[in-house]
Amino acid sequence: MTADKDFIKERGLRKRKKAKNLLEGFGQGAVSLFTGVTDGVIGVVSQPVKGAMEDGFGGLFKGIAKGLTGLVTKPVSGVLDTISKAAEGIQNTTRGGTEHFQRVRPPRAFYGPHWAIRAFSADDAIFHQSIRASKTPNDFLETSFANIRIRSIEAYTAVTATALTVTWRERDKLQMETVDLRSISKVARPQLNQLHLEYYRGSRERRGEKKSLLLEVTEEGGRAKDTIEELVSIIQF
Numbered sequence: 001m002t003a004d005k006d007f008i009k010e011r012g013l014r015k016r017k018k019a020k021n022l023l024e025g026f027g028q029g030a031v032s033l034f035t036g037v038t039d040g041v042i043g044v045v046s047q048p049v050k051g052a053m054e055d056g057f058g059g060l061f062k063g064i065a066k067g068l069t070g071l072v073t074k075p076v077s078g079v080l081d082t083i084s085k086a087a088e089g090i091q092n093t094t095r096g097g098t099e100h101f102q103r104v105r106p107p108r109a110f111y112g113p114h115w116a117i118r119a120f121s122a123d124d125a126i127f128h129q130s131i132r133a134s135k136t137p138n139d140f141l142e143t144s145f146a147n148i149r150i151r152s153i154e155a156y157t158a159v160t161a162t163a164l165t166v167t168w169r170e171r172d173k174l175q176m177e178t179v180d181l182r183s184i185s186k187v188a189r190p191q192l193n194q195l196h197l198e199y200y201r202g203s204r205e206r207r208g209e210k211k212s213l214l215l216e217v218t219e220e221g222g223r224a225k226d227t228i229e230e231l232v233s234i235i236q237f
Contacts, residue, residue: 193224
């Protein structure tokens with residue numbers, strides 16, 4: 001509608017900014033209307049001056065033509081943008097806005113068959129989502145431990161109704177070992193703060209490779225003993 005490149009660029013930038021609601025729609029529309037009218041009036045003077053400076057006498061007449069054209073087209077553009085922004089604001093108001101808020105943290109985990117609530121844990125929340133995503137029937141998160149090491153590396157240990165899963169990072173790679181509780185053949189306590197498991201790949205019914213896992217509680221004394229005893233009681237060997 002107008003050959004004013006600066007006006008077209010600024011108009012394009014205003015149109016890209018979405019109106020989230022009715023109030024913003026009218027506000028942005030009013031800005032477009034005001035800008036269209038003022039630029040149109042100013043252009044009547046500025047365009048001939050600019051044309052004359054760039055192209056002499058011939059540029060003066062071209063500038064006059066551009067200024068007069070802009071005096072009509074720029075306010076019309078402003079009116080059209082006002083209507084468009086108002087409609088956009090109304091539409092987004094009825095939809096509840098166009099912005100979708102992202103979660104600051106994942107949904108909390110629930111524990112046990114009755115989905116008990118405990119203090120929020122980001123690790124548990126992520127693990128709980130993985131259980132739900134796997135759609136394993138009758139499985140749920142029993143508890144987890146953040147005070148256990150494997151091969152002297154701090155690990156996250158989660159126990160579900162069917163498995164014990166240990167996750168740790170070694171040489172910048174995430175490692176995971178999942179033990180089917182039914183496949184455990186032996187449980188030993190080499191030291192007060194250690195638990196040694198022998199198990200088979202697969203289950204008791206379909207035994208595969210025999211493996212072992214040594215879990216070490218990072219704490220000492222009574223707290224280590226309590227953690228080991230809790231693990232043993234959950235495993236129910």
